[in-house]
Amino acid sequence: MAGAPSEEKRVTWAELYFDLVFVFAVTQVSQLLHHHHDWTGVGQALVAFAPVYWCWVGTTVQANIRDVDSPRDRIGIFAVGLSGLFMALALPGAYGDRGALFGAGYWAARIVLFWLLWRVPGVWRGPYGVGAAVSGPLMLAGGLVDGPARELLWALGATCDLAAPFVFRRRLAKVVYHPAHLPERFGLFLLVALGESIVGIGAPLAAGRLHPAQLVSVATAFAISCALWWLYFGFASEAMRFAVETASSRRDMIRWVFSYGHLLLIAGVIAVAVGFGETVAEPGRALGVGTLGLLYGGCALYLLSFSYTRRMMFGVISPTRLAAAAVVLALLPLMVRLPALAALSALAAVLIGLNGLEHARVRRAARTPAAGPDRSEACLAPDLG
Structure with a gap:
């Protein structure tokens, strides 16, 4: 090290x-x-x-x-x-x-x-x-x-x-x-990208009249943004910090997980943010393939990036996030003719369900006696997804 x-x-x-x-x-x-x-x-x-x-x-x-x-x-x-x-x-x-x-x-x-x-x-x-x-x-x-x-x-x-x-x-x-500084810095950049998702939600509606369906659309898109935040800061960020602190080759961990891995994560969030900008204002309109590709494809890229980072950190993939990415991609062609609000709701359901599943897995792992005093297990558990 x-x-x-x-x-x-x-x-x-x-x-x-x-x-x-x-x-x-x-x-x-x-x-x-x-x-x-x-x-x-x-x-x-x-x-x-x-x-x-x-x-x-x-x-x-x-x-x-x-x-x-x-x-x-x-x-x-x-x-x-x-x-x-x-x-x-x-x-x-x-x-x-x-x-x-x-x-x-x-x-x-x-x-x-x-x-x-x-x-x-x-x-x-x-x-x-x-x-x-x-x-x-x-x-x-x-x-x-x-x-x-x-x-x-x-x-x-x-x-x-x-x-x-x-x-x-x-x-x-x-x-x-310095191992603690880099996870904090890259987490801040991800927050910048997530902030752009908030802009994508609010900017299209800020100047005009609002109707109830638009407010529901805003709430659903915000739930998606919160779920993306939770997947990183609620489960993965501490595991990333632990990985860089304990890596036998710190430079390799920084290169693969932070320099390269976060490029994928941030690109995924930016794509979702642009998808929000073309979705929330007209919740009853069917989305085009391009907008759905940004919204669902960006989300899938974000989820798949965690399997990549976990493979680099601990030598295993992230099965729940890999499965969730597959579900998102499978839903994409089914959403083409449905209203924008339905597309947002389906995506929100997948991400909220994924967070709920990972929370349950973390709690179950924390109750396992073998995982209690072992810091490596405690840090692996937050990134079980």
């Missing part, structure tokens, strides 16, 4: 302020997906979201391995935040006339992160060096061309960034991570 720091690291106020930029960025990604939610639009939104997410990940890891409560590091965090703000402003026209701004904002963020970490052994010649020297230039080059060439260059840049922690994993073995 990597050497453990002497005291627990907490999230700083500068990091929380930095997160506000990414609240806006997630909203902009949602808008991009809202306007184009066919397969091409989903692919474009994912390619645009990956660099935004990776800027946040890079800053979070930098804050984890350094003491960032200094003027230099605070200014560095705010500089990355400004770059992220430029990227967010560019997102609505990222595949139009704002591509260069998006690419330049990303490269600027990677250069700042490289400057902040170039003295840390095993880091600057790894993912941060790749970001400054390879993926950043690719993103800018993509912004300067049009059409499929832009998508190709951006996809290549995103792939380079996503692959870098795996390719340079030996160099990252020298880095000492």
